[in-house]
Amino acid sequence: MVVSDPGGDSDVLITGMAWSTALGSDLDGVWQALLSGATGMTAVPSAHPLRNDRAAVLPDLPVDLDPVRRQLEAGSRTLRAAVSDAGLDITDPRLRLVVGTSYGSHLDVPPDGLNVWGDALATEVGLARRPLVVSTACSAGSDAISVGAALIGAGEEEICVVGGVDVLTPAKRLGHSALGTMSPTALRAFDASHDGTILGEGAAFLVLEVGGSARARGAHRRGRMAGVGSANDATGPTAPDPSGDTVVRAVHAALASAGRGTAEVGVLNAHGSGTPVNDDVESRAFATAFANGEAAGAVAPVVFATKGAFGHTLGATGALEAVAVLLALRDGRVPPVPGLRTVMPGFPLPLPSGVPLPFTGDVGLSVTIGFGGFTTCLALEAPA
Structure with missing residues (x-):
């Protein structure tokens, strides 16, 4: 349970955040693009017949790169950016990573296990401690945030870096096409003509800190959990x-x-x-x-x-x-x-x-x- 103590030493503050999206990775730049109504949807060729060839891919991550490498690239650069935004050092031993993903790249390559992927991400960026990995389908990113907040609220951790990473792969596109959840036209949430979803990829991380410690170091506050x-x-x-x-x-x-x-x-x-x-x-x-x-x-x-x-x-x-x-x-x-x-x-x-x-x-x-x-x-x- 998250401690609800606004302004107190034990509340959970958000002191850093970063994202990698189909519209880019700059926080304010992407936000302004969203406000303008921009979309990152584009045609993405497939070797297999699909209900729709459109998807939202990271613009600077080649789609033909090995999916394991793509997952690590998306995760590592976003994780580093979030920690930097919080004014912290990635090697700080207080940092505990909690990361969520659905299947990551594991539908397309022989799985080593999601924990192995999490360990690889931690090693890639130089974290001092092993991460916790959450996989609860499309709620994995949210659940990773909730786990980190609970660890801080319970006094188990001082700083948690929490978030989610997932990349587009052929198997995921085929799966949603076969399930019929993929739209044959476009993604129109809550519109009278809505007829399905379109897949994308991305990563986002938030830095959660004990309120007292964050205030003591003069941390910038992005919000409160x-x-x-x-x-x-x-x-x-x-x-x-x-x-x-x-x-x-x-x-x-x-x-x-x-x-x-x-x-x-x-x-x-x-x-x-x-x-x-x-x-x-x-x-x-x-x-x-x-x-x-x-x-x-x-x-x-x-x-x-x-x-x-x-x-x-x-x-x-x-x-x-x-x-x-x-x-x-x-x-x-x-x-x-x-x-x-x-x-x-x-x-x-x-x-x-x-x-x-x-x-x-x-x-x-x-x-x-x-x-x-x-x-x-x-x-x-x-x-x-």
Whole structure:
């Protein structure tokens, strides 16, 4: 459980962050591109027939590079950038890496084990300690963040570098094409014409620190890790529980651990995969989760989604979206949802279409929904 102690010595501060995306790796540059409605989707040739040849790939990482090497390259450069952003040395023995991925490169090459990949990443960047590796499908990045926050909240660690990495591979594209989750047209989250997702790749890391220690060293504050909620619907291997109850439980648990209520939420980054099933689940869940806040006359939180720009980055998605929430809290506005023209019937909360949308409030949520029923909600706060 995350310690909710705003301003206290034991709270969990976010002192650094970095991302590598299909739109680049500069924090503010990518954020401005998102605000302008840019997308990283492009045609990516495939040796196999697919429902769609488009994907969102890292622009400076050759797609024909060995997938193991691509995973390490994406992870190492982003990890170094996050630690540098926090003003720390990568060899500091206090750093504990917690990294999430779905299958990484392991669907396409004989697996050595995800722990071996994590060890290789730690060795690549010069970390002094072995990492913890989390693999909970598309919620892996969020769950890595939650594990690091829990370790700090329990007094087990002083500094955790947390996040997710996943790369595009032929097997992943074939799998989603065969499952029918890949859109034959484009990723249009929460649009009336949504018909599936498009895959992408990326990496993101955040540096979490004990509040007292971070303040003592004069660390720059990107935000505060306020709370985490997770749930599993155990409905099936891929599709989530259509009722949305699992998402509601995760949202309420995150806010409870943060000591906050639904009426205090200003912004919510949705999973927004663009599949009709997932979008419908989130629509139902948000209608239920925020019903009390609306009844009390609160302003409804603004919802946004970034997968139309970054692609569905699988195990990296929760970490990328946490960074996006922190930047939204900093600026008080969210980027338009790529491809959104006509909001799906019944969606209960404001969505930005075409232009950025401002909001008020210092609490943001990030929701991820993974295969296997893994649902995680992160509660983040603007820096004090």
